Amino acid sequence: MTDVVVSWSAPYNGGVPISAYVIKIKQANSAYSEIAHPHFCNGSLASVISSRTCTIPFFVLQASPYNLPWGSSIFATVAAINLMGTSLTSAEGNGAIILSKPDAPINLLQDFMNSNAYSLAFTWSDGYSNGGTPIIDYRVYYDGATNGTTFTILDYGILTRSY
DSSP: OOEEEEEOOOOOOTTSOOOEEEEEEEOTTSOEEEOOSSSSSOTTSHHHHHHOEEEEEHHHHHSTTTOOOTTOEEEEEEEEEETTEEOOOOOOEEEEEOOOOOOOOEEEEEOGGGOOSSOOOEEEEOOSOOTTSOOOOEEEEEEOSSTTSOEEEEEEEEOSSBO
């Protein structure tokens, strides 16, 4: 599992150093809220202020209050704070989508109608989750008589649920 990195450009500060940033993430219900964790996107940390970058683990975005499911776009806004006050909020930025690897296919069956003495045909169903985007490739592996310890790729680039 990877993280979401939120980054932004330094705003004009009017000659007064930025003392913090307010980073908000859009929830599934379209409301925005700050990350309520001292280590994830804490705009008061010197490292976040100087780098204008923060990192949020996907598990934080999938939990309350964000509740973002696989395939969701991640929207963020940032405001700067200095001794003069808090800036206006930035325009909404969108640079990431929550994705993961798809689940393994299920219901693998030999297709006897299309098998013959020279080839075996199989059918299968997609796993329960596609990871947030459509499946673009299936790969077929075989065990060359190692009792399930070593699998070799037989074919790839398969675009249908049969082979």
